[in-house]
Amino acid sequence: MNDILRQLDRGQLVQKLSGAIAVPVIAVATALLAGAAFIAAIGQSPVVVYGILLRGTFGNFYGLGQVLFKATPLIFTGLSVALAFKAGLFNIGAEGQLYIGAFAVAWVGFTFSGVPGFLLVPLCILAGALGGALWGFIPGYLKARFGTHEVINTIMLNFIAMALTGYLVTYVYFVPETVHTQRIAAQAQIPRLEEFWPVFRGSPVNLSLFLALGAAVAVYLFLWKTKFGFELRATGSNPSAAEYGGISVGSAVITAMTLSGALSGLVGVDFVMGYKHYYEGGFSSGIGFMGIAVALLGRNHPLGVVLAALLFGALSYGGLVVNAIVPKELVDILQAIVILVVIAGTNVFGKLVLSLKKKSLG
Amino acid sequence: MDWMIALTFISQTIRISVPYTLAAIGGTFSERGGVVNIALEGILLNGAFTCVLATYYTGNPWVGVLAAMLGGLATALIHAVVTVTFKAEQIVSGLAINILAMGATRFLLKVIFGSSSNSDRIVGLPEWKIPLLKDIPVIETIFSSPLILATLVVIVASQFLLFKSVFGLRLRSVGEHPEAAESLGVNVSGMRYAGVALSGVLAGLGGAWLAMDQHSFTDGMSSGRGYIALAAMIVGKWNPLGAAGACLMFGAAESLQMQLQGRNVPTQFIQMIPYLATIVVLAGLIGRSIPPAADGVPYEKEKP
Numbered sequence: 001m002n003d004i005l006r007q008l009d010r011g012q013l014v015q016k017l018s019g020a021i022a023v024p025v026i027a028v029a030t031a032l033l034a035g036a037a038f039i040a041a042i043g044q045s046p047v048v049v050y051g052i053l054l055r056g057t058f059g060n061f062y063g064l065g066q067v068l069f070k071a072t073p074l075i076f077t078g079l080s081v082a083l084a085f086k087a088g089l090f091n092i093g094a095e096g097q098l099y100i101g102a103f104a105v106a107w108v109g110f111t112f113s114g115v116p117g118f119l120l121v122p123l124c125i126l127a128g129a130l131g132g133a134l135w136g137f138i139p140g141y142l143k144a145r146f147g148t149h150e151v152i153n154t155i156m157l158n159f160i161a162m163a164l165t166g167y168l169v170t171y172v173y174f175v176p177e178t179v180h181t182q183r184i185a186a187q188a189q190i191p192r193l194e195e196f197w198p199v200f201r202g203s204p205v206n207l208s209l210f211l212a213l214g215a216a217v218a219v220y221l222f223l224w225k226t227k228f229g230f231e232l233r234a235t236g237s238n239p240s241a242a243e244y245g246g247i248s249v250g251s252a253v254i255t256a257m258t259l260s261g262a263l264s265g266l267v268g269v270d271f272v273m274g275y276k277h278y279y280e281g282g283f284s285s286g287i288g289f290m291g292i293a294v295a296l297l298g299r300n301h302p303l304g305v306v307l308a309a310l311l312f313g314a315l316s317y318g319g320l321v322v323n324a325i326v327p328k329e330l331v332d333i334l335q336a337i338v339i340l341v342v343i344a345g346t347n348v349f350g351k352l353v354l355s356l357k358k359k360s361l362g
Numbered sequence: 363m364d365w366m367i368a369l370t371f372i373s374q375t376i377r378i379s380v381p382y383t384l385a386a387i388g389g390t391f392s393e394r395g396g397v398v399n400i401a402l403e404g405i406l407l408n409g410a411f412t413c414v415l416a417t418y419y420t421g422n423p424w425v426g427v428l429a430a431m432l433g434g435l436a437t438a439l440i441h442a443v444v445t446v447t448f449k450a451e452q453i454v455s456g457l458a459i460n461i462l463a464m465g466a467t468r469f470l471l472k473v474i475f476g477s478s479s480n481s482d483r484i485v486g487l488p489e490w491k492i493p494l495l496k497d498i499p500v501i502e503t504i505f506s507s508p509l510i511l512a513t514l515v516v517i518v519a520s521q522f523l524l525f526k527s528v529f530g531l532r533l534r535s536v537g538e539h540p541e542a543a544e545s546l547g548v549n550v551s552g553m554r555y556a557g558v559a560l561s562g563v564l565a566g567l568g569g570a571w572l573a574m575d576q577h578s579f580t581d582g583m584s585s586g587r588g589y590i591a592l593a594a595m596i597v598g599k600w601n602p603l604g605a606a607g608a609c610l611m612f613g614a615a616e617s618l619q620m621q622l623q624g625r626n627v628p629t630q631f632i633q634m635i636p637y638l639a640t641i642v643v644l645a646g647l648i649g650r651s652i653p654p655a656a657d658g659v660p661y662e663k664e665k666p
Contacts, residue, residue: 335461
């Protein structure tokens with residue numbers, strides 16, 4: 001079966017490699033052009049606006065820190081979506097998973113306030129991963145057991161997660177007059193980068209950035225260097241062949257969704273332990289959905305995900321920088337166009353390369 | 363007194379169900395033709411926005427209703443081009459369109475109305491005062507509103523169109539077995555375009571209801587209704603009448619939640635009902651709900 005998969009791989013290699021570079025570049029260029037049209041339509045100069053955006057994000061350390069801060073949760077959700085994709089699954093539930101994960105982080109953080117930091121910090125991180133994992137396990141289990149499509153179930157679970165955390169933060173764990181929980185113990189908070197590198201002063205980027213980068217490496221090693229990762233990818237590329245080759249598709253599906261959920265749950269580490277120090281309702285504003293764009297643009301590869309998260313992080317902070325001249329919602333429009341061009345382009349581009357190949361072969 | 367509360371509850375349920383029903387039936391047409399339509403949320407939003415824009419500039423709410431249908435249609439056509447013509451992943455396309463609608467309406471809200479939260483006020487549709495009927499509770503709710511009447515017509519007409527007409531037969535065949543449909547001379551892409559287009563017009567009309575009901579556009583005013591409509595479509599087993607029934611049920615839950623507000627009863631658990639119901643139905647725990655066989659599968663004409 002390995003041979004079959006390898007042959008499959010080789011046949012698609014040229015198509016994939018060229019697609020991996022060309023399609024994202026074309027997509028980003030198209031989005032920037034369309035964005036320029038929007039900017040021009042409201043009477044501003046695209047060159048000026050994009051210039052301010054570039055200088056405000058990568059032009060100084062404060063901006064860079066902000067970009068890294070915005071990119072951190074996107075790395076988590078991007079990896080989450082990408083890992084599920086690799087197993088042929090579509091996780092639209094990152095949004096719900098990160099809410100449950102973040103709430104779990106906060107709950108452990110303020111409930112066990114007597115535990116010393118060297119224990120509490122890993123406990124909180126674990127809680128985030130477990131909370132998200134649980135929320136990913138449910139649709140994985142439902143798919144393996146009942147064959148119901150994970151897409152609808154993850155969408156539904158997003159809303160259930162929001163209602164559930166909404167209930168907890170309104171009725172059970174709340175600080176009066178607010179929409180957030182009490183603060184987590186001081187020793188559970190993780191420091192900002194500015195404490196080590198003063199150049200980042202003022203930027204909320206924190207050590208969870210390294211957790212995110214570590215997660216990217218871990219996902220890479222897991223998918224490409226372990227037997228389990230191989231089984232996931234085999235399931236993703238051809239479930240019936242995988243089943244025939246002795247892989248339990250059901251358990252691969254459950255594992256992939258659970259791990260995917262765990263990655264999304266880690267967003268809570270960034271938000272609760274590194275930034276706000278409490279759980280706050282509605283904090284995400286679509287980070288889970290943006291993870292889909294990040295995974296698509298990053299071609300479901302951890303390195304690509306990190307780069308795509310940086311790009312979307314830059315756009316989303318850049319939107320704030322130029323908000324005075326152009327509504328920051330321009331960024332959402334750009335993001336949507338990137339996604340549409342990537343998915344439409346992948347198909348068209350793939351066919352184009354194939355037909356060129358056929359021609360060159362005779 | 364309890365009598366009054368019950369009547370208010372029924373009227374409220376009907377009113378809440380209108381946008382759900384229109385969007386859910388729209389989704390039914392789209393998915394019966396084989397195109398998953400998560401873009402319903404964005405279509406509702408764009409429908410509401412174009413409705414407000416057209417009414418604001420013309421002063422005529424009927425033009426607004428027409429504009430809502432056209433705005434919904436235009437949004438749905440993006441989905442059709444990306445998924446039917448370019449054969450791209452339907453779910454991702456739908457999500458992207460929702461993000462696009464959210465961003466674009468907010469962007470235009472700021473540019474046109476100079477506000478990040480709501481538009482200026484628009485005139486609503488006239489209420490019809492039909493003699494005799496206007497004095498009967500509940501019946502009065504239905505007959506005083508042109509859009510509620512239109513929704514009733516849509517439910518019945520859709521059921522007929524989908525299951526009793528040649529168009530419906532062709533649409534369903536394309537969603538069940540496009541290869542077979544093609545071999546019988548049915549234009550697969552054309553039918554899929556038609557299904558998605560219908561979902562745009564109907565969900566756009568649902569957007570018009572939202573705008574007219576509130577006499578303005580507010581940021582993100584679809585607030586998850588497209589997804590509830592999707593849930594209703596599933597619970598209603600991809601069937602207009604069933605979808606309408608599910609919408610009434612979900613509407614009743616929401617109406618109940620409104621009645622309970624301020625009484626310190628956690629409304630979040632009532633909010634979960636539609637979503638939990640969908641998961642349970644999909645898992646086949648209370649009767650199977652099976653989607654059209656080719657739902658979500660792009661159709662490739664030339665198989666290698």
